[in-house]
Amino acid sequence: MSKNGPASVEFRSVAKRYGTVTAVDNVTFTIEPGKLVTLLGPSGCGKTTTLRLIAGLEMASEGQILIGGRDVTRLSAADRDVSMVFQSYALFPHMTVLENAAYGPTVSGVPKAKANEMAVEKLGLVGLKGYEKRLPSELSGGQQQRVAVARALVLEPQVLLFDEPLSNLDAKLRRRVREDIRELQLKLNLTVAYVTHDQQEALAVSDRIIVMSNAAIAQEGAPRDLYEEPASLFVADFIGDANLVDGELSEIQGDRARVRLADVELQLRHRGARPGPIKVAIRPESLVLAAQRPAQQAVSGRIAKAAYLGTHMEYTVASPLGELFIVDRQVTQPYAPQSAVWISLADHGVTVVPA
Amino acid sequence: MKRTAALWLGLGWVGFAVLPWYLVEGGSLSLDLLSGWPRGAAGGGLFLGLLEGRWWLLPLALPLLAALIGLRLPTDDRRISDILVWAGIAGLAWFVFQGFAIGLRGWGGNWLVALFGAPGPKQEGMGYGAFLTALSFLMLLTHGLAARGFCRGDAFTVSSIGLIIALITAFVFFPIWEILVSAFKDNDGRFALNEFAAKFFDNSIWGLDCTYSSLRCGVAWNTLFLAILVGVGTTALGLAFALIATRTAFRFKGLLRILTVLPIITPPFVIGLAVILLFGRSGAVSAILYEWFDIPRSRWIYGLPGIFLAQMLAFTPIAFLVMIGVVQGISPSLEEASQTLRAKSWTTFSTISLPLMRPGIANGFLLGFIESMADFGNPLVLGGNFDVLSTKIFFAVVGASHDQGRAAVLAIILLAFTLGAFYAQHRWLGNRSYTTVTGKGDSGLPLPLPRRVAILCYGTAIPWAVLTIVIYVTILIGGFVKTMGRDYTPTLQHYLTGFAIERASWGIHFSGSAWNSFFTTIQISAIAAPLTAIIGLLTAYLLARQRFAGQRAFEFGTMLSFAIPGTVVGVSYILAYNVPPIEITGTGLILIICFVFRNMPVGVRSGIATMSQIDKSLDEASLTLGARTFTTVWRVILPLLRPAIVAALVYSFVRAMTAVSAIIFLVSAEYNMATAYIVGRVEAGEFGLAIAYSSVLIAVMLVAILMIQISVGERRLGRRSTSDVALQGAG
Numbered sequence A: 001m002s003k004n005g006p007a008s009v010e011f012r013s014v015a016k017r018y019g020t021v022t023a024v025d026n027v028t029f030t031i032e033p034g035k036l037v038t039l040l041g042p043s044g045c046g047k048t049t050t051l052r053l054i055a056g057l058e059m060a061s062e063g064q065i066l067i068g069g070r071d072v073t074r075l076s077a078a079d080r081d082v083s084m085v086f087q088s089y090a091l092f093p094h095m096t097v098l099e100n101a102a103y104g105p106t107v108s109g110v111p112k113a114k115a116n117e118m119a120v121e122k123l124g125l126v127g128l129k130g131y132e133k134r135l136p137s138e139l140s141g142g143q144q145q146r147v148a149v150a151r152a153l154v155l156e157p158q159v160l161l162f163d164e165p166l167s168n169l170d171a172k173l174r175r176r177v178r179e180d181i182r183e184l185q186l187k188l189n190l191t192v193a194y195v196t197h198d199q200q201e202a203l204a205v206s207d208r209i210i211v212m213s214n215a216a217i218a219q220e221g222a223p224r225d226l227y228e229e230p231a232s233l234f235v236a237d238f239i240g241d242a243n244l245v246d247g248e249l250s251e252i253q254g255d256r257a258r259v260r261l262a263d264v265e266l267q268l269r270h271r272g273a274r275p276g277p278i279k280v281a282i283r284p285e286s287l288v289l290a291a292q293r294p295a296q297q298a299v300s301g302r303i304a305k306a307a308y309l310g311t312h313m314e315y316t317v318a319s320p321l322g323e324l325f326i327v328d329r330q331v332t333q334p335y336a337p338q339s340a341v342w343i344s345l346a347d348h349g350v351t352v353v354p355a
Numbered sequence B: 001m002k003r004t005a006a007l008w009l010g011l012g013w014v015g016f017a018v019l020p021w022y023l024v025e026g027g028s029l030s031l032d033l034l035s036g037w038p039r040g041a042a043g044g045g046l047f048l049g050l051l052e053g054r055w056w057l058l059p060l061a062l063p064l065l066a067a068l069i070g071l072r073l074p075t076d077d078r079r080i081s082d083i084l085v086w087a088g089i090a091g092l093a094w095f096v097f098q099g100f101a102i103g104l105r106g107w108g109g110n111w112l113v114a115l116f117g118a119p120g121p122k123q124e125g126m127g128y129g130a131f132l133t134a135l136s137f138l139m140l141l142t143h144g145l146a147a148r149g150f151c152r153g154d155a156f157t158v159s160s161i162g163l164i165i166a167l168i169t170a171f172v173f174f175p176i177w178e179i180l181v182s183a184f185k186d187n188d189g190r191f192a193l194n195e196f197a198a199k200f201f202d203n204s205i206w207g208l209d210c211t212y213s214s215l216r217c218g219v220a221w222n223t224l225f226l227a228i229l230v231g232v233g234t235t236a237l238g239l240a241f242a243l244i245a246t247r248t249a250f251r252f253k254g255l256l257r258i259l260t261v262l263p264i265i266t267p268p269f270v271i272g273l274a275v276i277l278l279f280g281r282s283g284a285v286s287a288i289l290y291e292w293f294d295i296p297r298s299r300w301i302y303g304l305p306g307i308f309l310a311q312m313l314a315f316t317p318i319a320f321l322v323m324i325g326v327v328q329g330i331s332p333s334l335e336e337a338s339q340t341l342r343a344k345s346w347t348t349f350s351t352i353s354l355p356l357m358r359p360g361i362a363n364g365f366l367l368g369f370i371e372s373m374a375d376f377g378n379p380l381v382l383g384g385n386f387d388v389l390s391t392k393i394f395f396a397v398v399g400a401s402h403d404q405g406r407a408a409v410l411a412i413i414l415l416a417f418t419l420g421a422f423y424a425q426h427r428w429l430g431n432r433s434y435t436t437v438t439g440k441g442d443s444g445l446p447l448p449l450p451r452r453v454a455i456l457c458y459g460t461a462i463p464w465a466v467l468t469i470v471i472y473v474t475i476l477i478g479g480f481v482k483t484m485g486r487d488y489t490p491t492l493q494h495y496l497t498g499f500a501i502e503r504a505s506w507g508i509h510f511s512g513s514a515w516n517s518f519f520t521t522i523q524i525s526a527i528a529a530p531l532t533a534i535i536g537l538l539t540a541y542l543l544a545r546q547r548f549a550g551q552r553a554f555e556f557g558t559m560l561s562f563a564i565p566g567t568v569v570g571v572s573y574i575l576a577y578n579v580p581p582i583e584i585t586g587t588g589l590i591l592i593i594c595f596v597f598r599n600m601p602v603g604v605r606s607g608i609a610t611m612s613q614i615d616k617s618l619d620e621a622s623l624t625l626g627a628r629t630f631t632t633v634w635r636v637i638l639p640l641l642r643p644a645i646v647a648a649l650v651y652s653f654v655r656a657m658t659a660v661s662a663i664i665f666l667v668s669a670e671y672n673m674a675t676a677y678i679v680g681r682v683e684a685g686e687f688g689l690a691i692a693y694s695s696v697l698i699a700v701m702l703v704a705i706l707m708i709q710i711s712v713g714e715r716r717l718g719r720r721s722t723s724d725v726a727l728q729g730a731g
């Protein structure tokens, strides 16, 4: 739908320094046209900076940035065909909803009537017909957010950027708006870069996720890849709360190897790890609790803490593998604290973490 | 970028070839002058260079040609930016060099005389053409820098920075530099350290005779002593007023509010004038004392007591403004915490509240100190034999001795004092004196004043408030009676002398003697105010919203003029602009420039304060929507900046109308300002006219403030409320 069609975004060894602080360090990635890519990571890891580099609000200290194959490294924000939805929405408080939405075309010289027409169309798209005359201060948080989206869409940019667009919304609204954004992106075939620090949100909406840590990319891939095959301890822990357990790797055969975890022996993909001590990531839902010793291999443990969360139970269990965090779907007859349990491993959600 | 650069280059050629290069006498063109064009007095630089032997102008053509070639290169050629940068630098460098090297009477430096022999070529002050050419070089330079990626490649930002740096250099640093240089020179323009030392350590400046004999002390000690007294006094009174306003159930708080507006609209020396009318030899109070108690009339008011009294009256309201912010800034919850720990109210006040106010009190003191140092009007009308630096400087320039070198030395001492105080304030307290005064909605009840503190506050503040009211009543009625203190017959004579309007055969004739200066004042102030606002807010934008190398130095440069006392500014402007290359003394322009750069810091401060309340992502949103920086500033920031615009406009207008110290050096017969005229009347003993004129000024300023407030209007923000920007001034 964009007048030039969605464009790719490419970073080639981009770095951004503020004095001695390195906010983004030697980052290389590509966002394919028409895809929604999430930048995910803990606070201060450089997500916003990366987004602002795409927008042209910051200038790269090093490296090259390409949008749609064109080198835009030195172009200012106004010269790039990129729009951004800000965390604070950044609606102009002295302009009405319509004036806000029509701002882009107006300042680029489109006649007023045409600009308003474009704005009204996009406001309709986000479901805000009839609100044109209001001031931003007269809208709810969710409505303001949608005005911000409409305003960014009006120019039909090659790339659309979102910086934590949902962080000012309550939990319920968050889920709905993120679905709306995803739907809009698919329908209009937009290239979107989306910043969040909420891993659930990232898993739910993205085609691909770029996990950042300490100004660099920790891992990049489809949501499922990241969850199931984390490339590092950081990623394993950051996405979906993995238990990181010490193990011993031996007897590599093909792409699999034998892994010993305390008393338990498993065949796992070695993912390039060398024989010797290694770390294994185990998802909380891949640890199966039982009161009696099960048929398959298991270790014994003792429930340290138990919490009831409606749909599931969360346990902290002391075991020879260390403290384990376990999610159990079975809520009708929970294990009491201090009771002895057996812990076995499911056949998924257990991975060797390379490096 | 390339298009605007080309536009500037075109303007540069116009300036160089078409417009009159030199200043045309009288400032405007007559047909007579134009007939000789392109030669003659109104000739363009290019032709003067080619045809009239002003060969030193010709090198300026080279950078203009280079830029012309550079801009014809294909758009993505990287050499364009280099060419623009170097053309700009080379053009500016030669421009400045020839401007200073060749003066009105030949070579402008002794080394040039030594090299080429006297007298050398001559030239007059620069005119429109020269100005436009220089501006063009500057813009070529900034556009080149922007193309190289300065300030995220934003030409508007780089150009604004360049322009403001150039202006500050020309109109703040250059005059100060001139004053420094002339202090070290003898009257023939030679470097003379001995003479400087002799002037600097003169007994009339640093002498301590008054401590052990009946002789007078040096003027530096006088000034310092007075400033400390006034600093302490105004702070104490200001604090008393502030405590009454915030911590008591005083019934006339509305009156206190008025107190905060008074200093803004009262020309500083008017207080001195009223003090004379009350306490002078023939003053109203003196007359009463003589008739009722047989206390002989005397001249005791002339000297330290009078100046002290006048400055206290003039600056206490400012101290009140600062102190009220300080007192309100103390979170009541701290005091409540103390009380819940069983502290009595006096204990809480002395152990919690007062220590918390200490930085604010120090700040108030420094402000009063600086105000007193910089004040010129009150010492002038009330000084008698008590000299202070600011008046001494004035008399060194206009007096019989006419010793500019001595004026420069005195100015440097005064500047050192005020800069020292500002430095202390900055280092020690940060920029608190400019913080906005807003009633913070911190819940909890502030501690009521302990009894003894309350008594002390009322005891000092109420008599003082009464005195202030008496002073203003004096100002008000002084213009309507024959002679204050002698003859209270009501009369309109003073107003008629000043503001008579007659119907003449050719229409209305403004025959009053004050009209001339009155119209000039209104005109100059009305031109200066928007310029001040524009430059101040632009600077504020650059400081608050952009990041660039050397920003701290830039900020210092823009705030510096705040710390320079008016008399120093006046002397330095005379020294700097009496001769080419910038020869503007005696014009209205020099008054405007003086006002703009003296009052700009307030625009900067109020702009920064308001801008920091505006979320930065608004600008960024605008940028990502394809708006250029200029459009963003125009459509997004400016509309949200209305309170700051009002503050800057009001302040600069009012300051321009009330200023005395700097402009008394700069006025001319043609461009006389109201304040200078009034001071002249006071010196001639025509108090009635002076006080009548002052009342008119006060009324005009009130009207102006209201009009600006109405015409700029409120920000349109829907439910969101706006917070006021406090007005406040110094120096």
Ligand SMILES: Nc1ncnc2c1ncn2[C@@H]1O[C@H](COP(=O)(O)OP(=O)(O)OP(=O)(O)O)[C@@H](O)[C@H]1O
Pocket (backbone or CB within 6 Å): A018, A021, A022, A023, A041, A042, A043, A044, A045, A046, A047, A048, A049, A050, A197
């Ligand atoms: N203007 C600046 N000057 C100096 N350092 C900065 C600047 N902007 C960002 N940084 C630093 O760069 C790093 C990355 O900042 P960034 O805003 O990109 O983090 P983020 O990943 O978006 O974090 P969050 O999730 O908290 O928003 C931080 O350490 C931050 O302190």
Ligand SMILES: [Mg+2]
Pocket (backbone or CB within 6 Å): A047, A048, A049
């Ligand atoms: Mg961020």
